[in-house]
Amino acid sequence: MVNIPEKPSLTGIEEKWAKTWQDAGTYSFDRTKTRNEIFSIDTPPPTVSGSLHVGHVFSYTHTDCIARYKRMRGFEVFYPMGWDDNGLPTERRVQNYFGVRCDPSLPYVADYTPPAKPDAKKQDPISRKNFIELCEQLTIEDEVVFEDLWRRMGLSIDWAQTYQTIDKNAQRVSQLAFLRNLARGEAYQSEAPTLWDVTFRTAVAQAELEDREVPGAYHRIGFAPTENPANKVFIETTRPELLAACVALVAHPDDPRYQPLFGTNVITPVFGVEVPVMAHTLADPEKGSGIAMVCTFGDLADVTWWRELQLPTRPIVGWDGRITSETPPWITTRSGKERFAAIAGTTSFTAKQRMVEVLRESGDMMGEPKAITHPVKFFEKGDKPLEIVTTRQWYIANGGRDPQLRGELLERGREIIWHPPHMLVRYENWVEGLNGDWLISRQRFFGVPVPVWYALDADGNPDYEQVLAPSEAELPIDPSSDVPAGYTEEQRNQPGGFMGDPDVMDTWATSSLTPQIAGGWERDPDLFERVFPMDMRPQAHEIIRTWLFSSVVRADLENDVLPWKHAAISGWILDPDRKKMSKSKGNVVTPMDMLDEYSSDAVRYWAASGRPGTDTAFDIGQMKIGRRLAIKLLNASKFALTLSALSSDQDRTSITAATVSEPVDQALLAKLAQTVENATKAFEEFNYAKALDATEAFFWEFTDDYVELVKERAYGETVGVNTQSARATLLITLDTVLRLFAPFLPFTTEETWSWFNKESIHTSPWPDSEALRALSTQGDVAVLTTATEALRMIRKAKSEAKLSMRAVVASAEFTGSPAMIEHINLVSTDLVSAGSLELITTATASEDAMLTSQIILVEQ
């Protein structure tokens, strides 16, 4: 039964269909299907504490288009949604939003109320438990906002399949995977120099680093050799405040200037500590004076020298980024002790200024500091340069120290099918450049706790060799409130008792397990077997080194497989100046406003026209085109359905090759079959943009040319076989085109589909090109091409004469190759109606002739 509205419109269709889909369970996952009937997606959990951004709309639309295509291909699509609410962004948002800060030493306060007016300068200190409660409260609010957007955009997610990276299951999976790593020796603790953010007071992993060019200055400082004190050796350093942490001088082994000094000792100025002069190839003869001061620790080169030259550890910077307040034992001279007092307890910034004064006074600094700019390591979320401090941390093996594992992970990377393929190179570059294992412990509050305790000795000091791990059945645990087996709460932090590990794990240590979390690993084995390894991981390219790589590591270590077959990498949204869009630049557009203004399908159209992996400009123009396309689809559907319904005995099942009798109709269906093949091939390569382009090109030709050609025949003053042929072709074409567009324009296609179908278009099968070819008989696409060309000539003549397209043409003569003339003859009746021709004649020219025409309009 056909039921067409009088005036089709996009207004209100999002609310209407979003509700229908939810009520009908259109996208709900049927877990009785087996692995090869299922297409599973490892959806990126958005950071809920971040703002909603057009970039979200962009990349999630890409995934949804593929999900919808796969669903129509008959796959049961496992398309869950996660929320990344774990970690530092949430902590910071909670601090600002409520005006609080976490102080783990405070006791829990029941019914705590945050300040009425949050004041960033006077944050209310609260316990860890209170803090985490506020985190949970705020993330739930954030998640509601995200879910509203996703529904409004028409993402075909099964909303029964959601998870949070901080929920109990995620904590359990994260801790369980850690304990398994621990049991296999892949997780270990190590006391080592660690990159340390002094603002957040936490260790930072290699993946979270970035280099920034900052101003600095070389200070030229003289060291007196013990054997020849008058002949000073000058080093140039940007960190004079670390002079007290100096453990050696180092120069390149081939540097003739310093070769005589290797193996001798020098005395540090001011502090009078004797240190060796050593040779190492990492010293750059071109840099400064060619000889460097090694401190524990100024930068990563210091760490290398310290390790490889087996130098002593003499740290002077504490976890708070300040110089230690007690005079270090290796400073033994009286003047050294006095001068250390000048910098004790100060920040490195102040210490640097004071050290420069001291060095000037003592005459150990030559000349003025020489200003330079140089790259310095920062935590990507931090504002102060990283320090390197020696701390005990947890690591997971990731190939950074094990060539065999590294080779294995590189091989895993090559097994992934990358879209686009060149993204593999980023993975390889990253893995090849790893210089250490994955540091996973963080000195933060809102995260998944490291699930271990340590035994305390008789003096109350932790014995880190005695790791007390919970059983798997106990998980998830929080070592700060749970008690290890064999102990009681009274023994916490007591001599002979235990202490909980105070740290949480890196957020990537949890998000690297999203396939396991969403897939029910060790929770729902039946589900896990049906969805894991997953088919597809959609994500952005800048987190290949973090999320993608760490996921490969976890699945490799735990499951000995790749976590997914395909990695679909999306690009960025750029603003019109071709810069990455960001909030600080003030060029962010609110997604919901966009959806309101242009409609969801229009915005999806814009998103889907951005090729996989390609950065795309934010372009309102594309949304306008998308809106126009959606409206055109409504009207074309109304037209095609109205006409086909005139043949009340005709429906899609009764149409056969015999019904489609006219050559131009057959040509259209042949072209449609080609379009289906092209769109299918593009989708199989995850190239939704190409699939959309193919469909759209066909659709506009269909409405602009084909429909105009056959309109009169389809209306059918006298209904004959040729009328039936046109009506059948319109119906078949509409039916097919709607399904081709369905992954991109889910609302509009569902709306028009509902006019003549009971079931949802989104659970209907993807078009079958073979069936279309059968209907088209031996349809020759060239017939349509020639007919279109002839129609354009007629239109052009009228347009140049500034006449209406309905104007009568006295005569039209077409000349062309024999094949073309044959085509014209086949469609001459349609051409006469479409062009209002009074007379049509043809003349045959040579084989390679182009089509030409002589069109005589009626004299006025």
Added chain:
RNA sequence: GGGCGAUUGGCUCAGUGGUAGAGCACUCGCUUCACACGCGAGGGGUCACUGGUUCGAACCCAGUAUCGCCCA
């Protein structure tokens, strides 16, 4: 400094060896019975640059420049 990608009409982009394309914008028309939220027609590009391969290059190769991203 290394890697990857991009560079095609005013704008956003297709186009992997054979006559340069689409949409928007622009110009000129058209009350046409699906659609004025529309329809038709038109103007506009030495395909970043320099060399090379080829009968033939936007496309393949080498180099240069500019932009972006990732990494040092």
